[in-house]
Amino acid sequence: MSVKSKENLPWVEKYRPASLDQVHGQTEVVTTIRKFMQEGRIPHLLFYGPPGTGKTSTIVALAREIYGNSYRNMVLELNASDDRGIDVVRDQIKNFASTMQIFNRGFKLIILDEADAMTNVAQNALRRVIEKYTKNTRFCILANYAHKLNPALLSRCTRFRFSPLEEKAIKECVDNVVEKEQLKISEEAVAALLKLSEGDMRRALNVLQACAAAVDKGDEISIDMVYDCVGAPRPAVIQRVLESIMQDDWRTAFDTLKKAKQNEGLALVDLLHGFVEILAKYELKPKTRIEILDKFGEIEYAISRGGNDKIQSTACIGVIKSALENEDAVEV
Numbered sequence: 001m002s003v004k005s006k007e008n009l010p011w012v013e014k015y016r017p018a019s020l021d022q023v024h025g026q027t028e029v030v031t032t033i034r035k036f037m038q039e040g041r042i043p044h045l046l047f048y049g050p051p052g053t054g055k056t057s058t059i060v061a062l063a064r065e066i067y068g069n070s071y072r073n074m075v076l077e078l079n080a081s082d083d084r085g086i087d088v089v090r091d092q093i094k095n096f097a098s099t100m101q102i103f104n105r106g107f108k109l110i111i112l113d114e115a116d117a118m119t120n121v122a123q124n125a126l127r128r129v130i131e132k133y134t135k136n137t138r139f140c141i142l143a144n145y146a147h148k149l150n151p152a153l154l155s156r157c158t159r160f161r162f163s164p165l166e167e168k169a170i171k172e173c174v175d176n177v178v179e180k181e182q183l184k185i186s187e188e189a190v191a192a193l194l195k196l197s198e199g200d201m202r203r204a205l206n207v208l209q210a211c212a213a214a215v216d217k218g219d220e221i222s223i224d225m226v227y228d229c230v231g232a233p234r235p236a237v238i239q240r241v242l243e244s245i246m247q248d249d250w251r252t253a254f255d256t257l258k259k260a261k262q263n264e265g266l267a268l269v270d271l272l273h274g275f276v277e278i279l280a281k282y283e284l285k286p287k288t289r290i291e292i293l294d295k296f297g298e299i300e301y302a303i304s305r306g307g308n309d310k311i312q313s314t315a316c317i318g319v320i321k322s323a324l325e326n327e328d329a330v331e332v
């Protein structure tokens with residue numbers, strides 16, 4: 001792809017790893033796969049794990065290293081936007097897998113992205129196909145959840161779990177993009193970005209790009225901007241509400257909570273999530289902690305079932321107030 005046409009791509013595509021070296025984190029997976037490749041003994045593969053952790057990137061990078069310019073002839077990519085019924089499995093895969101190669105360049109590769117979205121019938125059909133063409137084809141099955149795949153299919157593949165990426169790995173990529181795109185971003189903003197990404201590199205890059213689009217060229221990306229782009233509540237706001245609940249009288253606490261919801265556009269669940277995180281940093285008696293978390297769980301469930309917002313808000317204040325009554329909360 002030319003440099004010019006790459007300019008307009010979303011950063012997740014622009015900075016998609018071009019080789020296995022550029023896959024960050026996932027070192028064990030990459031090392032093992034590299035070994036398979038060097039020995040020329042690649043088994044059928046299954047990559048599974050949460051979104052944005054490098055499954056598609058890794059197999060595409062591997063295929064590029066193996067096939068180079070003949071990638072197009074040797075690799076078939078099927079993903080979720082395609083029709084995933086039984087016909088696809090029978091026809092498209094069979095056609096590709098059974099065509100003979102003019103020059104014998106080893107096996108062909110079929111990448112089945114988002115395979116957990118395939119119907120069970122299609123998965124069943126697939127296991128026969130895999131067996132039939134093992135002589136000249138390798139399959140790489142990608143999925144978020146291994147348990148949604150047919151066990152017979154699983155047993156034909158060597159499994160690799162892609163874990164949520166460590167902040168260190170995400171930072172390596174973020175730093176690279178910051179440098180290439182000549183961005184200015186504060187250190188605390190990077191730290192917030194890494195935390196909010198929760199191990200998902202795609203999310204990190206998308207949020208970074210959204211922030212970069214929001215600042216004037218040359219200005220620094222701030223921590224508030226990162227929170228805004230993610231739509232996550234700022235810790236300072238949550239902290240203020242929590243403190244008010246702990247220290248102020250009932251009416252003031254309720255008003256503070258209401259204002260936070262109105263002014264910051266927060267939902268009660270956002271506040272609950274925030275409270276849990278902040279309270280994790282407090283030193284509490286185990287009994288108090290259990291009591292709060294247990295009740296929070298009930299409130300969250302009630303909200304998800306469409307519980308009345310005002311009642312759940314007051315319940316939330318009540319839980320914290322009553323649990324902390326005999327407790328001197330100390331921040332660690």
Ligand SMILES: Nc1ncnc2c1ncn2[C@@H]1O[C@H](COP(=O)(O)OP(=O)(O)OP(=O)(O)O)[C@@H](O)[C@H]1O
Pocket residue numbers: 011012013015016017022023024025026049050051052053054055056057058143144162165173201202205
């Ligand atoms: N380990 C990684 N190293 C470098 N970049 C990564 C990594 N993981 C993800 N990325 C970046 O995030 C983008 C999305 O990654 P990818 O498509 O590989 O995720 P995935 O695991 O296949 O997710 P999904 O389950 O949603 O399909 C890539 O384009 C790449 O820019």
Ligand SMILES: [Mg+2]
Pocket residue numbers: 055056057113142
């Ligand atoms: Mg993918």
